[in-house]
Amino acid sequence: MAILEVNNIRKSFGRNHVLRGIDFTLEQGEVLSIIGSSGSGKTTLLRCLNSLEFADEGQIVVNGDTIFDASINKRPSEAELRQKRLHFGLVFQNFNLFPQYSVLENVTLAPKLLKKDSKEAIEKYALELIESVGLKDKVNSYPCELSGGQQQRVAIARALAMKPNILCFDEPTSALDPELTGEVLKVIRSLADKHMTMIIVTHEMMFAHDVSDKIIFMDGGVIAEHGGPEILDNPTSERLKAFLTSF
Amino acid sequence: MDSFTEQFPIVFQALNVGFLQTLKLFGVTLLGAIPLGLLISFGSMSKFKPLSSLVRILVWIIRGTPLMLQLLIIFYFPGLVFGKQLWGGGESGRFIASAIAFIINYACYFSEIYRGGIQGVPHGQTEAGLVLGLSRSQIFFRVTLLQMIKRIVPPMSNEIITLVKDTSLARIIALQEIIWAGQAFMKGSHGISGAIWPLFFTGVYYLAFSGLLTLLFGWVEKKLSYFKA
Numbered sequence: 057m058a059i060l061e062v063n064n065i066r067k068s069f070g071r072n073h074v075l076r077g078i079d080f081t082l083e084q085g086e087v088l089s090i091i092g093s094s095g096s097g098k099t100t101l102l103r104c105l106n107s108l109e110f111a112d113e114g115q116i117v118v119n120g121d122t123i124f125d126a127s128i129n130k131r132p133s134e135a136e137l138r139q140k141r142l143h144f145g146l147v148f149q150n151f152n153l154f155p156q157y158s159v160l161e162n163v164t165l166a167p168k169l170l171k172k173d174s175k176e177a178i179e180k181y182a183l184e185l186i187e188s189v190g191l192k193d194k195v196n197s198y199p200c201e202l203s204g205g206q207q208q209r210v211a212i213a214r215a216l217a218m219k220p221n222i223l224c225f226d227e228p229t230s231a232l233d234p235e236l237t238g239e240v241l242k243v244i245r246s247l248a249d250k251h252m253t254m255i256i257v258t259h260e261m262m263f264a265h266d267v268s269d270k271i272i273f274m275d276g277g278v279i280a281e282h283g284g285p286e287i288l289d290n291p292t293s294e295r296l297k298a299f300l301t302s303f
Numbered sequence: 304m305d306s307f308t309e310q311f312p313i314v315f316q317a318l319n320v321g322f323l324q325t326l327k328l329f330g331v332t333l334l335g336a337i338p339l340g341l342l343i344s345f346g347s348m349s350k351f352k353p354l355s356s357l358v359r360i361l362v363w364i365i366r367g368t369p370l371m372l373q374l375l376i377i378f379y380f381p382g383l384v385f386g387k388q389l390w391g392g393g394e395s396g397r398f399i400a401s402a403i404a405f406i407i408n409y410a411c412y413f414s415e416i417y418r419g420g421i422q423g424v425p426h427g428q429t430e431a432g433l434v435l436g437l438s439r440s441q442i443f444f445r446v447t448l449l450q451m452i453k454r455i456v457p458p459m460s461n462e463i464i465t466l467v468k469d470t471s472l473a474r475i476i477a478l479q480e481i482i483w484a485g486q487a488f489m490k491g492s493h494g495i496s497g498a499i500w501p502l503f504f505t506g507v508y509y510l511a512f513s514g515l516l517t518l519l520f521g522w523v524e525k526k527l528s529y530f531k532a
Binding site for chain 1: 425427428430431432433434435436437438439441445446449450453529530531532
């Protein structure tokens with residue numbers, strides 16, 4: 057059974073139809089990259105998955121549990137919504153670390169507030185995560201003392217601390233200097249090696265090619281082409297061909 | 304009593320009494336205006352248009368007219384219109400009227416500072432809290448509040464230091480604050496008359512107090528300088 061089923065997601069902002077019927081499934085441990093030019097709806101799709109936006113139509117099913125169904129008019133309560141969000145983690149383009157907290161505090165804040173575990177266990181796990189993203193010596197630093205690449209790696213550790221089923225990345229390297237993208241991509245790659253289920257919105261075509269099990273090319277709010285990484289070598293649609301030659 | 308050394312203890316005593324009234328007005332204004340300003344800022348940011356428009360018009364009127372005029376209106380208006388001294392007579396009545404005028408006036412200024420502080424925290428901070436499963440109140444108290452405070456400390460310290468000196472405007476309705484106390488020695492008080500130095504000397508009190516506040520706010524800013532928001 058698929059860990060994620062997305063059925064016919066549609067979303068408009070006023071008269072701007074951003075998503076016009078998105079369907080896909082994802083298996084446990086798979087890495088999905090979503091590519092496409094800006095304005096094609098990639099970010100909106102991620103935001104719908106994370107309940108930051110609500111689709112006008114469609115369903116989202118995680119592990120057989122329908123976490124979103126637009127045909128049910130009743131809006132979920134805040135508590136229900138919080139539960140549903142926890143299936144997903146989201147790493148933002150511009151990190152959004154909490155500036156007043158140290159690296160360790162950023163990673164432990166949510167698990168502690170939501171009492172996911174004992175204080176000691178939360179801290180122990182957080183330290184493991186921080187070490188796994190290569191920032192053991194920055195545990196007590198504040199975000200303003202870190203480079204963009206380091207901040208993004210903390211953001212990844214922070215998202216992992218909530219043990220999400222599916223980790224989403226919204227252009228995780230787009231706000232970084234080119235020499236800093238490598239360290240972030242390396243962390244994402246190591247998560248893929250550990251079979252973390254991930255959805256990555258990215259403009260890094262080489263990376264998407266290497267790390268993904270599936271690739272979705274979005275254009276104008278629909279999936280214009282999808283398949284394995286080989287679609288980047290041999291695109292069949294004219295639109296994907298045109299998109300790839302722009303790189 | 305013509306010599307300065309004879310006058311000084313008497314003047315010092317009287318100015319202290321006046322300054323106590325200044326401090327009282329200062330403290331009561333902060334106590335009232337800091338929370339009222341928050342309510343007004345929420346009102347001005349309300350998605351309910353009639354409320355936000357109404358609040359913004361109120362803020363425009365209060366910030367667009369002199370505080371001295373507001374003091375005079377609040378003090379005299381009830382008596383002139385209803386023929387009744389709503390605030391009661393004497394010094395306590397004058398204090399109540401002054402406090403009301405100052406609280407309303409400063410709450411409007413504070414509300415604009417709060418609004419800037421609240422809207423200045425990037426929405427990404429709230430979204431980061433949401434995707435981690437935090438509740439709205441956890442996000443407010445544990446994520447955004449301190450960032451807002453950091454943003455509003457410099458403009459708030461500016462307003463609060465202005466308030467120290469603005470309290471002297473209550474002189475216009477004869478509140479017996481320090482300017483009133485200093486001026487009394489020109490006309491004659493405690494056996495001293497025609498002395499202008501006590502009025503000038505009130506400046507020392509203002510300087511000392513605003514200096515103290517400057518140090519305090521500098522310390523707070525430094526405490527919050529460990530992060531960038």
